[in-house]
Amino acid sequence: MKTKKVPLRMCLGCSEMKPKKELVRVVKTKEGEVSLDLTGKKPGRGAYICRDIQCFEKARKSRRLEKAFSCRIEDDVYNGMESELRGE
Numbered sequence: 125m126k127t128k129k130v131p132l133r134m135c136l137g138c139s140e141m142k143p144k145k146e147l148v149r150v151v152k153t154k155e156g157e158v159s160l161d162l163t164g165k166k167p168g169r170g171a172y173i174c175r176d177i178q179c180f181e182k183a184r185k186s187r188r189l190e191k192a193f194s195c196r197i198e199d200d201v202y203n204g205m206e207s208e209l210r211g212e
Contacts, residue, residue: 133172136188137179147172148209152193160205169193180209 131144149161153168161170171192173179183189184206190197 135174135179135183136171136192137173137176137182140174142174144172146174148175150189150205152195156195158189158193158195158197158201158205160208162208175209177206177209180206 132141133144133147134141135147144164149164149166149170149172150158151161151166151168151170152158153166159166161168169192171189173183173189184202
């Protein structure tokens, strides 16, 4: 019997490897737009963070999302993603 491999991704906040389904995908489109991808199906380059707001804040403070996407992310984009992550 074959066991199914669970895809692991690294959280940019805490740097822990976790199952992909436990993480939230952040995506950068071809147009350069950065947003949360709660479905995990949006086209574009993806990076992952835990659903924990502290991991988001750590990734933001250390600019890990900006490094992953090689671009500057404006504060209003970060604030929008933070509100979405908090479920507001």
